Amino acid sequence: MRVLENPDLEEACSLLRDGLANGEVLVLIGECEVEYEGRASSTLTSGERVVIIKQDGSILVHRPEGYEPVNWQPPGCSYRVSVSDDGLKIIATRLSPHEVLSLLFRRVDLIVSGKLQDKGVFSMYASEDEMKRAIELDPSLIEEGLKLYTSEKDLGDAGYADFVGEDSKGNFVVIEVKRTSAGTKEVLQLARYVNEVKQRVNRPVRGILVAPSLRKKGQVLLEQLKLEFKALSPEKCSKVLKKSRDVSLFEFMERWRR
Amino acid sequence: MRVLENPDLEEACSLLRDGLANGEVLVLIGECEVEYEGRASSTLTSGERVVIIKQDGSILVHRPEGYEPVNWQPPGCSYRVSVSDDGLKIIATRLSPHEVLSLLFRRVDLIVSGKLQDKGVFSMYASEDEMKRAIELDPSLIEEGLKLYTSEKDLGDAGYADFVGEDSKGNFVVIEVKRTSAGTKEVLQLARYVNEVKQRVNRPVRGILVAPSLRKKGQVLLEQLKLEFKALSPEKCSKVLKKSRDVSLFEFMERWRR
Numbered sequence: 001m002r003v004l005e006n007p008d009l010e011e012a013c014s015l016l017r018d019g020l021a022n023g024e025v026l027v028l029i030g031e032c033e034v035e036y037e038g039r040a041s042s043t044l045t046s047g048e049r050v051v052i053i054k055q056d057g058s059i060l061v062h063r064p065e066g067y068e069p070v071n072w073q074p075p076g077c078s079y080r081v082s083v084s085d086d087g088l089k090i091i092a093t094r095l096s097p098h099e100v101l102s103l104l105f106r107r108v109d110l111i112v113s114g115k116l117q118d119k120g121v122f123s124m125y126a127s128e129d130e131m132k133r134a135i136e137l138d139p140s141l142i143e144e145g146l147k148l149y150t151s152e153k154d155l156g157d158a159g160y161a162d163f164v165g166e167d168s169k170g171n172f173v174v175i176e177v178k179r180t181s182a183g184t185k186e187v188l189q190l191a192r193y194v195n196e197v198k199q200r201v202n203r204p205v206r207g208i209l210v211a212p213s214l215r216k217k218g219q220v221l222l223e224q225l226k227l228e229f230k231a232l233s234p235e236k237c238s239k240v241l242k243k244s245r246d247v248s249l250f251e252f253m254e255r256w257r258r
Numbered sequence: 259m260r261v262l263e264n265p266d267l268e269e270a271c272s273l274l275r276d277g278l279a280n281g282e283v284l285v286l287i288g289e290c291e292v293e294y295e296g297r298a299s300s301t302l303t304s305g306e307r308v309v310i311i312k313q314d315g316s317i318l319v320h321r322p323e324g325y326e327p328v329n330w331q332p333p334g335c336s337y338r339v340s341v342s343d344d345g346l347k348i349i350a351t352r353l354s355p356h357e358v359l360s361l362l363f364r365r366v367d368l369i370v371s372g373k374l375q376d377k378g379v380f381s382m383y384a385s386e387d388e389m390k391r392a393i394e395l396d397p398s399l400i401e402e403g404l405k406l407y408t409s410e411k412d413l414g415d416a417g418y419a420d421f422v423g424e425d426s427k428g429n430f431v432v433i434e435v436k437r438t439s440a441g442t443k444e445v446l447q448l449a450r451y452v453n454e455v456k457q458r459v460n461r462p463v464r465g466i467l468v469a470p471s472l473r474k475k476g477q478v479l480l481e482q483l484k485l486e487f488k489a490l491s492p493e494k495c496s497k498v499l500k501k502s503r504d505v506s507l508f509e510f511m512e513r514w515r516r
Contacts, residue, residue, distance in 0.1 A: 001263075001287070001367050001368060003261065003263055003368060005259075005261055025287075025308060025322050027285060027287070027308060029259070029283075029285070029370065029372070029374070033378070038385075039385040039386075039387065040382060040383060040384055040385040040388065040492070041382075041383045041385075041492070042380065042381060042382040042383065043380075043381050044378050044379070044380045044381075045378040045379045046378055047374075047375065047376030047377055047378030048374035048375050048376050049374065049376060050283060050285060050310060050374070052308060052320060054320070054322055054323055054324070054325065055322045055323050056322075056323040056324065058323070058324065058325035059325075060320075060325060062310060062312070062318075063374075063376045063378070064283050064312055064313045064314075064373075064374035064375075064376050065312055065313050065314040065316070065333065065376075066312070066314065066316065066333065067312065067316035067317070067318055067327075067330050067331070067332050067333065069325075070380055072325050073325070074325050075323065075324065075325065109259050109372070110259060110261060110370060112287065112368060114287070114367070115322075116287070116305075116306035116307065116308070116321075116322035117305065117306050117322075118305030118306050118307060118321045118322050118323075119305055120291070120302050120303040120304055120305030120321070121301075121302070121303045122300065122301075122302045122328055123300060123301050123302075124298060124299075124300040125298060125299045125300065126298055127296075127297040127298040127299075128297075129297065130298065234298070234299065
């Protein structure tokens with residue numbers, strides 16, 4: 001990793017050229033102004049910022065506050081860098097659609113260039129709300145033939161059951177969903193819902209606790225109370241949702257920036 | 259700006275604490291793993307990354323490729339940092355909703371801390387498509403009482419007019435929109451559309467060129483051809499669109515990450 005503190009603009013430009021040629025990650029901190037011209041256009045007057053150019057040619061301009069970049073370009077940009085009396089100019093061009101992001105550094109406080117190795121695996125797991133949405137989309141995640149009547153069923157003092165429905169044999173089913181390992185507390189919560197429902201309906205009522213796992217004491221209690229457990233992980237729910245998700249963050253950002 | 263190259267983890271931790279206490283921007287480059295636990299959860303196994311903590315307490319974890327951060331937290335996080343045998347741990351906690359982002363650095367190649375001054379003004383101007391959308395939403399941007407029939411009207415060999423419509427007196431109106439200063443070329447383009455429309459309809463036809471400005475030669479030609487010009491800037495269209503935009507990038511990202 002090459003690091004230059006308070007370089008003059010020629011030095012910064014030369015490291016920048018070299019890093020870009022080698023496909024390295026570059027981080028620049030300094031005072032710059034920014035212009036964007038493409039499907040839309042924007043200007044940002046002078047200020048101190050952190051700029052990252054990534055190994056895939058994407059670029060991000062970050063102000064000292066706010067977690068969104070103020071300007072950016074996606075991977076695949078080509079770069080031209082030069083120094084003039086005005087300062088150090090970085091032009092990131094995207095061909096299709098034609099979009100040009102221009103940065104003019106008046107002063108560079110720090111420039112870093114280096115190749116980063118990242119083979120890490122990113123795994124995203126669903127939230128409890130997302131697990132419920134997945135179950136709504138595909139009730140067979142719980143069992144084949146299950147039909148859901150309603151979610152967040154108001155059971156008076158007993159609380160709100162995540163789902164009530166009917167199984168393939170016509171039994172009434174009460175479902176409680178948890179995204180982490182369940183125990184006696186969750187079993188008792190389900191039991192409360194089931195007891196309440198039994199007083200309201202005139203047919204067999206099943207209670208199913210849905211969670212990635214059930215701890216030992218919970219298992220014992222579950223059996224005593226004649227309730228049921230269905231193992232379902234956030235990971236699996238994420239997959240169901242992913243299939244049905246029609247807009248990615250990337251597409252949205254692309255649409256938004258137009 | 260304080261810069262440490264290849265610091266040991268204790269040194270890095272101490273600069274990190276100091277920078278956080280002073281509300282500085284921090285940039286860390288090194289090998290880390292990341293866990294997120296909140297409404298959803300995620301894990302990212304070890305790799306080399308660029309991490310930015312901003313002056314408002316937001317944090318971004320960037321892999322060497324892809325312009326989106328792999329993990330992030332919005333402004334207002336509180337931080338705990340510590341060193342153990344495992345490495346340098348950074349925990350960014352958001353209270354409501356409760357979300358915890360944990361980073362464990364095995365190795366720090368570079369840490370930078372400094373207060374950045376950024377009073378720059380960001381201005382975003384609409385694209386031509388957005389200008390057209392704004393006009394569709396509010397035709398009075400062109401003139402009071404204007405009704406639009408259709409956009410991208412096919413006029414055969416003459417091309418496609420951006421809009422055709424009718425003014426408050428029942429005249430037929432043909433509109434061509436440009437997002438940058440217009441000249442003779444754009445005037446002639448509009449004239450072509452107007453002539454084509456005149457052969458098709460049996461009533462007076464007006465042609466209006468809409469752009470932020472019209473250059474001198476264009477003005478002369480426009481008058482000769484008895485066409486009209488309406489000044490409309492992308493800035494103004496942006497404001498119209500902003501009012502009607504129901505989902506911000508921030509809200510979207512928040513929804514997406516759940």
